[in-house]
Amino acid sequence: MTDQAIAGRRLAERDNRLSDEMFITSLVAGAAVALFLLASILVPNFFQFQNVVNLVTNNWAVISLGVGVTFLLVSGNFDLSVGGIVALSGVLAVWFAQSTEGANALSSGWGMPTWLAMVCALIGAMLIGAINAVFVVALRVPSIIVTLGTMMLARGIAQVVTQGSQRNTNLPSDFGVLGNMTMFGTSIKLPVVLMAVLILVAVFVERKTVFGRLTYLIGANPVASRLSGVDNARHVIKLYLFSAAMAGAVGILLASEFKSGFSNRGMLMEFDALVISLLGGVAIAGGFGSVIGMFFGAIILATVTSAATGLVLSPDWQFTLKAIAVFIAIMAQTWALARRHA
Amino acid sequence: MTDLTQNPTSGDRVKRFLKDYYIYLVLILVVVVLSTANLDKFPLFERGNFLSERNIINILRISAPILTLAGAFTLLMISGYIDLSVGSAMSLSAVVYAMLVINGVPFLPAFVATVLLGVLLGAINGFLVIRLKITPVIATLITLSLYKGIALLLVEDGVSAIKSGGDLKMPGWFNDYGRDGVLFGLPWAFWVAILVTIAMIIAQDRMKLGKYAAATGGNPTAAKLSGINTARTVILLYVLVGVCAALAGIARSSFMSLGDPLSGDGMELTAILVVLLGGTAFSGGEGRVLKSFIGALIIMSLTVGMLTLVPAYFQTLVVGTALLLAAASNHLVSRRDSEN
Amino acid sequence: MIVQTAFADNAQEKALSVRDLTKDYPGVRAVDTVSFDIDRNTVHCLVGENGAGKSTIVKMLTGALAPTSGSMAILGRDYAPSSTQDARESGIGTLFQELHVVDQLTVLENLTLGMEASRLGFLVKSDLEERVTKTLAAIEPTIDPSARVSSLSVAQKQIVEIARAASSGASIIIMDEPTAALSEREVERLFGVIRRLRDSDVTVIYISHKLDEIFELGDNVTVMRDGKHIATKPLADVNGRPELIEMMVGRAITHDYESRGEIADKPVLTVKGLSNYLLKDVSFHVNEGEIVGFYGLVGAGKTEVARAIYGADKADGQIDFLGRKRPSSPKEAIEAGIALVPEERRTQGLFTELTIRRNIPIMNIRKLASFGVFKDEREKEVAREYVGKLGIATNSIEKYAEKLSGGNQQKVVLSKCLFADADMLLLDEPTRGVDVGAKSEIYDLIRDLANNGRAICIFSSELEEVLGICDRVFLMYDGRVEAEIQNGAEVDIPQILNVVTGGGRENP
Incomplete structure (x- = not known):
């Protein structure tokens, strides 16, 4: 009994501290700030407000993808198809919007109005998400294999539609509006603002809604969640559809920004989205992680890569740096949590 | 409750037969379809049909890397682990081998050094997974990025690959291994792939390694209770995959006569595809080296054969679809088994 | 580790002796100074209600738990396993409820798993295969050694596991509720196996709730109750189920049910x-x-x-x-x-x-x-x-x-x-x-x-x-x-x- 009392007192102290999740998120945020300051010392002209803005604005696409990927990881599932979907939806949007009478196959499309083309492209993206869901939920194939397959499937369709290159002619004049619209009289473009809104909504959903709760429950203990009346299958289906829709939107915005549908766009974005989630402390086993953490993970990655560029390292350093960053993040997280629970 | 004396019905026997031999049937089917298709119309193979000597030789020498890799990869997946870094390991090996050769190192030392590099790359994977206990998918994603990054860094800025140029000239014999030095019409790299596959079949059927891999993947607790050192088994398998990736890199590099840091991109997907196609269960325990080898032949025949029928940009779509179908059928077969 | 000790003079004839074995958990004494002997080449049954301490004893025998105090001896020699591996090497095999066979391997491969003769990693022919095949044939001739284990029934898998324990030199095999997932015919078959094991110099410790099985199969029985040893005696001397149940229950169960009045049939x-x-x-x-x-x-x-x-x-x-x-x-x-x-x-x-x-x-x-x-x-x-x-x-x-x-x-x-x-x-x-x-x-x-x-x-x-x-x-x-x-x-x-x-x- 005394043992229990002592344990109780120790736990009382513990309760005043942060939850594990907030602890890791703060660590990640701290690491992001520390890295930025370190880079400011090492790299000339790094310490500028514009640089901070750029870290975010240059990475809106990956951060947006990271939201869906993070939710899925928290529920215990991978999604590596997002990069392929970015290419697919962009290509589809362009194809649907191109006017019907072009000079050759690559310059003629379906002649849809821009908005309809974009909606249809989004539906196409969500179909890939539906395939993910069917294979993972109904057939119970491991999500890593399924989404590697759909990654190739989506990109493959994009390549077929563009005959391995891109479509960029015969587009309606309003096609480039969404991706290039600047906001609030600054140089910040609409996609960046949408990303910010997405992050806010995602944080709200994750922290404050039943949907967010269920995502954690499924990842933490799928057996107990089913016995507690959670429809795991249905929830994971929704998450895959959501992730695919976000990737689809990113692809459409990129297509609008560049006024082209390029079949190699979004290459390796699925890995970057996974990398920033892992850097942000999302646990691969599920049930642990946060969108905020993912966001700071993206900042870490962006700081490291842009500092590397500032240090006149060749862009080829990016893969090595990513590998080292993820390795350190995973080891640090394991170590920090082990110490905390010791 | 099942009875002790189970008499398999004829239907069961047909199912059993299909499960054991479908891969060969698929290969025959693919070959028949591709060879009866009239390819004269298509510019890439104007010289005749699919079964022409030239075409077969062409397919087999392009296939050398995946044929080299399939066996070891199968054993690793049988043990319940995965290696997503094989493509990058292959690229890195290709770059290192080309660098050694272009700087005047003779064939044999360069070859051996690259194989030793493969040992190291595999050992790093094994270390991350077994000693640091990082999930195999994540650990090998890290090394995927790392090995590829190093390969890119080894190649000088502004140059896409290690190749002849400036003061450095690739020696004339560089192509021999992967393309021009032939035995019965096929390059050495292909025969090495055959030798590696035979070695892996022996490892699976005649050595402790194959049996321990199956035990580790099939029932890890039972394996440990039987006194098997599963950690050592898995590390050894990662090293084997690393070695085979290095051999594949040498083959690819010699075939293309350059050290391309992107030459192995996507190889992990092809490897997973051929292994799943060969009936290896992703839950571990089950699988045959020979069937993965046949799976690799099928995929390569399809890819090359398809190039004669449809434009090259269909390739990603077909491989992706094949991967999904292989995963689904693989799953359906194993589920039916467990229900029986 | 193995030294002669002062167990009874006839200790060498006892497959297993347990003396004053005790296991304490915080607040609970799960096993309380238990002593009994198990004769060689018998089927020795262990019975008791849930919580009587049977499974704690089994865990101590198999090295999964260390006793708080007391000692054990195999054939008169001190036995204090530090791990399940250690217990296996000392000749105690266990048939767990969860089967530890590899479905994807053949029966023969399972029987030799971890004991293969090899040279430079290559499997070499040895008398091991022959020996395990013989062991298997002796206890259950109908199982084909070349069959894949996945094609076997649960009962057959159990038998493979028993054969593996027997051929790895186990002199004592512990079976905890082995018939839980078996049909009646399979139970009969398993009993045949157990009897043949007994006749080939193996002692079986058999734990089951099904008392009929115990009367049918057992030579001796040890009854446990509330962590204490109640009796160990030949089953021939037990006067049917009533006596066994009486020993298991002992005093009347404290039984503080208070009627909640008539409950309407609704x-x-x-x-x-x-x-x-x-x-x-x-x-x-x-x-x-x-x-x-x-x-x-x-x-x-x-x-x-x-x-x-x-x-x-x-x-x-x-x-x-x-x-x-x-x-x-x-x-x-x-x-x-x-x-x-x-x-x-x-x-x-x-x-x-x-x-x-x-x-x-x-x-x-x-x-x-x-x-x-x-x-x-x-x-x-x-x-x-x-x-x-x-x-x-x-x-x-x-x-x-x-x-x-x-x-x-x-x-x-x-x-x-x-x-x-x-x-x-x-x-x-x-x-x-x-x-x-x-x-x-x-x-x-x-x-x-x-x-x-x-x-x-x-x-x-x-x-x-x-x-x-x-x-x-x-x-x-x-x-x-x-x-x-x-x-x-x-x-x-x-x-x-x-x-x-x-x-x-x-x-x-």
Whole structure:
């Protein structure tokens, strides 16, 4: 009994501290700030407000993808198809919007109005998400294999539609509006603002809604969640559809920004989205992680890569740096949590 | 409750037969379809049909890397682990081998050094997974990025690959291994792939390694209770995959006569595809080296054969679809088994 | 490690001797100075009720647990295994309930697993194959050594595992409830195997709840009760089931059931002909405000009844709950007003990595939300309310569930069910691993709930629990409801034990 009392007192102290999740998120945020300051010392002209803005604005696409990927990881599932979907939806949007009478196959499309083309492209993206869901939920194939397959499937369709290159002619004049619209009289473009809104909504959903709760429950203990009346299958289906829709939107915005549908766009974005989630402390086993953490993970990655560029390292350093960053993040997280629970 | 004396019905026997031999049937089917298709119309193979000597030789020498890799990869997946870094390991090996050769190192030392590099790359994977206990998918994603990054860094800025140029000239014999030095019409790299596959079949059927891999993947607790050192088994398998990736890199590099840091991109997907196609269960325990080898032949025949029928940009779509179908059928077969 | 010691003079003839073996857990003495001998080449049965200490003894024999005090000896030599590996090397093989064979390998490969003769990693021919094949043929000639284990039945897999233990030189093989998943014919076959083992210089320690099996198979029996050794004697000297049951039960079970008065015959749940992979034609009904118990031993089908009603497992037959739609998933069951406290608290009932506050509303999470948005303050109120109402001993609702004691964890699981506003509660082993104080609090709570008109089903393998609280008890054996008894002073405990150990069939 005394043992229990002592344990109780120790736990009382513990309760005043942060939850594990907030602890890791703060660590990640701290690491992001520390890295930025370190880079400011090492790299000339790094310490500028514009640089901070750029870290975010240059990475809106990956951060947006990271939201869906993070939710899925928290529920215990991978999604590596997002990069392929970015290419697919962009290509589809362009194809649907191109006017019907072009000079050759690559310059003629379906002649849809821009908005309809974009909606249809989004539906196409969500179909890939539906395939993910069917294979993972109904057939119970491991999500890593399924989404590697759909990654190739989506990109493959994009390549077929563009005959391995891109479509960029015969587009309606309003096609480039969404991706290039600047906001609030600054140089910040609409996609960046949408990303910010997405992050806010995602944080709200994750922290404050039943949907967010269920995502954690499924990842933490799928057996107990089913016995507690959670429809795991249905929830994971929704998450895959959501992730695919976000990737689809990113692809459409990129297509609008560049006024082209390029079949190699979004290459390796699925890995970057996974990398920033892992850097942000999302646990691969599920049930642990946060969108905020993912966001700071993206900042870490962006700081490291842009500092590397500032240090006149060749862009080829990016893969090595990513590998080292993820390795350190995973080891640090394991170590920090082990110490905390010791 | 099942009875002790189970008499398999004829239907069961047909199912059993299909499960054991479908891969060969698929290969025959693919070959028949591709060879009866009239390819004269298509510019890439104007010289005749699919079964022409030239075409077969062409397919087999392009296939050398995946044929080299399939066996070891199968054993690793049988043990319940995965290696997503094989493509990058292959690229890195290709770059290192080309660098050694272009700087005047003779064939044999360069070859051996690259194989030793493969040992190291595999050992790093094994270390991350077994000693640091990082999930195999994540650990090998890290090394995927790392090995590829190093390969890119080894190649000088502004140059896409290690190749002849400036003061450095690739020696004339560089192509021999992967393309021009032939035995019965096929390059050495292909025969090495055959030798590696035979070695892996022996490892699976005649050595402790194959049996321990199956035990580790099939029932890890039972394996440990039987006194098997599963950690050592898995590390050894990662090293084997690393070695085979290095051999594949040498083959690819010699075939293309350059050290391309992107030459192995996507190889992990092809490897997973051929292994799943060969009936290896992703839950571990089950699988045959020979069937993965046949799976690799099928995929390569399809890819090359398809190039004669449809434009090259269909390739990603077909491989992706094949991967999904292989995963689904693989799953359906194993589920039916467990229900029986 | 192995030295001669001062066991009895004839110790060398004893396959295994146990002296003053004791195992203490915090607050509980699970095994209390137990001493007995096991003769060589016999089938030695170990019997006792749940919690009598059998499995603790087995764990100490197999090296999974270290004794607090006391000693063991094999053939007169000291035996103190430091691990299960160590126990195996000392010649103790175990047939676990969970099978440790590799399905994907052949029978022969399994038999030689880990013992292969090899040179440079290559498997070489040795007499090992021949030896294990012979061992297998001696105990069960119908199993083809070249067959893949995945094609074998559960019984055959068990036999392969027994053969592996025997051929790796085990002189003692422990079998814990080996017949739980076997059909009658398979049981006969297994018995043949066990007898042949005995005749080939192997001692078998056989643990089973099924007393008929013990009389059919055993040479000697050791009876345990409340962690103490009651008797060890030849089964020939035991005067049938009644004497064995008497030894197992001993003193009358403390039995503090207080009648809750007449319960009106007003069925809320009616189950007819429930059958699935384990259940056979289970029929019963539960009335409003009634506490009904399902008592049976491990594997009798209690959990399966609960899961079938809850929609967690598929089953044929009719389930009618207040005329509502029959649930096909736990989600639908909760919507219909049924809540389950699962058997495995830590892995099935609780989210151990979440706090108390987060755990409590899970089964009815939408009740705390409007338009999908969670009301944190309301959640805290609810958590505080239940912590108070159920007396969950904690200083904060933000405490992680994994840090709570078993009893408090179970109260959190119960809170989950109560918050779901269930009209009927299915409680599977509600007090397993719960200390005495929390136990009686949980019982009070259950009575309260019933008095407020809820129907309660308790699935338990503790007779004291069932007789202490339930108004009506169904006795289960082998997937069937074998008998129904009205609880009260005149309950015939030996007869209950007779029924749940398989004695109900012959004299219904």
